Amino acid sequence: MxxxxxxxxxxxxxxxxxxxxxxxxxxxxxxxxxxxxxxxxxxxxxxxxxxxxxxxxxxxxxxxxxxxxxxxxxxxxxxxxxxxxxxxxxxxxxxxxxxxxxxxxxxxxxxxxxxxxxxxxxxxxxxxxxxxxxxxxxxxxxxxxxxxxxxxxxxxxxxxxxxxxxxxxxxxxxxxxxxxxxxxxxxxxxxxxxxxxxxxxxxxxxxxxxxxxxxxxxxxxxxxxxxxxxxxxxxxxxxxxxxxxxxxxxxxxxxxxxxEGRRSKEVVVVTGGGSGIGRATALRFARDGAFVVVLDVDLEGAERTAAEVGGFGYRLDVADGAATHALAREIVQRHGVPDVVMANAGIAVAGPFLDTSEEDWRRVVDVNLWGVVHTLRAFTPYLVERGQGGNLVVTASAAGYFPMATLPAYSTTKAAVLMLAQCLDAELREHRIRVSAICPGVVDTNIAATTRFAGADDAEQERKRKKAARVYRLRGYTADRVADEVVRAVRAGRVVVPVTPEARFVQVANRIAPSLVRLLGRFT
CATH class of the missing domain: 3.40.50.1820 (Alpha/Beta hydrolase fold, catalytic domain)
Structure with a gap:
């Protein structure tokens, strides 16, 4: 110098x-x-x-x-x-x-x-x-x-x-x-x-x-x-x-x-990218030429997806705020500020409110709500400081606006992140950062096979998981189709994005006949 x-x-x-x-x-x-x-x-x-x-x-x-x-x-x-x-x-x-x-x-x-x-x-x-x-x-x-x-x-x-x-x-x-x-x-x-x-x-x-x-x-x-x-x-x-x-x-x-020849290759970060919708979305962005960083609590799953997309995989439990912020700093230093951040990691807890333990509540809130908050708080400041806009994507659910008797804990967290996404979109537009809340319905992923059924013993737990997985499999709506909707939503800057036909139906029904939606929720 x-x-x-x-x-x-x-x-x-x-x-x-x-x-x-x-x-x-x-x-x-x-x-x-x-x-x-x-x-x-x-x-x-x-x-x-x-x-x-x-x-x-x-x-x-x-x-x-x-x-x-x-x-x-x-x-x-x-x-x-x-x-x-x-x-x-x-x-x-x-x-x-x-x-x-x-x-x-x-x-x-x-x-x-x-x-x-x-x-x-x-x-x-x-x-x-x-x-x-x-x-x-x-x-x-x-x-x-x-x-x-x-x-x-x-x-x-x-x-x-x-x-x-x-x-x-x-x-x-x-x-x-x-x-x-x-x-x-x-x-x-x-x-x-x-x-x-x-x-x-x-x-x-x-x-x-x-x-x-x-x-x-x-x-x-x-x-x-x-x-x-x-x-x-x-x-x-x-x-x-x-x-x-x-x-x-x-x-x-x-x-x-x-x-120095760093001609803008889109950088995409996906949490929960080791399987399901996260994995499918990582693959979909990679097909568009993006460089994808895959995060998952299952390191093997993250690295497997990363190997398929030519990106990098890291282990992350999004419920750990300090770890999320530390990894975000490492990713920015190593790969640059991401253009798209998808807070997708989530878990499911099913069962009546009276059967759902405080431990179940804490875990689902820690991952589905705090995990999203940690992810967005860790990455968003970098997008704002860079000044080139970008996209934040939150995987919510149709359950976030469909009050079902059997999903009080899960639906509550999804309703919270759905509202969070809309608030952030209003706040961050001046920075040209758009926020999309993806609301799938019944999608054939491994979430049914990993759902925690409140109040069930081990044998009942396994039986219910197999039954739920069979229903999701027969429904036949694949994670790849959700990934296509994610990419379309990002390109168009859409905020609330119902994906499956049932998700779209419930969204419309909530506007014209909310009492019908509540009635359906009692028997679904």
Whole structure:
């Protein structure tokens, strides 16, 4: 690690300020700011990146410590690109990162000088030519989408009016600082917008970071690059336009992952994944290309499923909160923050309330309710901190809204996690994390064969288990079909997901004839 140093690159009679530091001899990252910023916008991002890379930050002409050109033509994108090339040629291959106008300039730089720039990360700044082409192609096919995209740039009209914006910024700049950047940067808009930018093909790998709360740059701007790039990937960050300032850790992580080749393979964690619905869901996500981490109190079962999906298996009793949090930390460190967490582990206790012992109650609550709480509390903070959204899945049950006389303990825990999932979905939507409660009915898994029948002796226990397993087997609804519903629910962001026909029937009947549902529950 070396200290950060400042130097200047001469471009004719204009000096470009460069700040650089990090790992000497490491991969070179060149960070370019937008309007009305200077290189300092990258301070938090650079602090993390400098642990692994040689990080170069540039003050765009007219900003920070760089000189300002004498005329408006000096702010043409082509001129600023040459500044970046002059800096980049001092290294053997540069990975370019741009935000706002820095990204607009970056698109032109990588299109024209692929021999200088190895790759490009674009944050909230589209290529002007790509957007012009996208508008022309979609104006008649998707007029509402085009109007919505263009409307995000409403503020530009004010910036283009001579004298007005300068007067406002000179006053505002007294209190907020950055007066020089506010005024000089106006010329970027005036010199480049409306100039008939040409769309150019980009041959180097490009990664777009979509800031989902950005009021200025939306999906249409990003989509404009699709037909003009040879290799394009995207990731999402739940942040506003100035994410390099507000979310530096997350921005740095997105840059690291792209430059180091960690191209987003979905990470899925499934508890109770050694058998039944958990195992089927792990297999189903793996078929979609996900990397699956399987957790189960039965280590052999977890490792068996993991071997089938090419993932990792760990032993976990979800009733143990400390162990759940410790394993979550290990998984995040080893495999990354998961995109999907399925709290599926559960047990069944059947029998009348008066026959269900306190020990039975404690065990079913510990696993079915506390196990879900422990799992979600252990993993959710990582999803929130990462800022890229995600999905939490809870395996509830139709028993959670079907009051059966023979399942008071089991149904109570499933009703609790069903409500928990809905509360969490309301809370976490601002972080773009969706929560789904899966509500199967009678599904052919091994849960019937492992159910604890309250008040039964060993012989009666075995007889009832065999009878229940036979009924579930004859019902013929497989765990694979539930797994398909889980994946569909995750992709669609559905909250309450009844799976089997009986689960759907009871859900509807509860709305129109709840007394009928209670009557059926007495005799089921």
């Amino acid at each position: 070396e200290r950060v140093v400042e130097r200047f690159v001469e471009r004719g009679d204009l000096r470009v300020r460069v700040v650089e530091g990090g790992v000497s001899g490491g991969v070179v990252l060149l960070l370019v700011h937008g309007y009305p910023d200077h290189a300092g916008v990258w301070d938090g991002v650079a602090a993390r990146l400098q642990r692994r890379f040689w990080v170069v930050r540039v003050d765009v002409r007219g900003a920070g410590g760089s000189g300002a050109p004498r005329g408006r033509g000096g702010y043409r994108v082509e001129e600023v690109v040459e500044d970046l090339v002059a800096v980049g040629r001092g290294y053997s291959g540069v990975h370019l990162v741009g935000h706002d106008w820095g990204a607009v300039i970056g698109w032109a730089a990588v299109a024209r000088y692929p021999e200088v720039f190895r790759s490009f990360v674009s944050i909230s700044g589209p290529d002007l030519g790509h957007v012009r082409d996208w508008v022309r192609r979609n104006w008649w096919r998707r007029p509402a989408r085009v109007v919505g995209t263009l409307a995000r740039s409403w503020y530009i009209a004010g910036l283009l009016v001579p004298g007005v914006a300068e007067g406002v910024w000179r006053v505002v700049g007294r209190w907020v600082g950055g007066r020089r950047e506010l005024v000089n940067g106006l010329e970027l808009y005036r010199a480049n917008l409306g100039a008939g930018a040409e769309a150019r093909r980009v041959r180097v790998p490009v990664h777009q970071v979509e800031l989902v709360k950005d009021p200025f740059v939306g999906p249409g701007h990003l989509e404009a690059a699709d037909r003009w790039t040879d290799e394009l990937s995207r990731s999402r960050l739940v942040a506003g336009h100035w994410a390099p300032r507000t979310h530096p850790e997350q921005v740095a992580r997105a840059i690291e992952d792209f430059v």
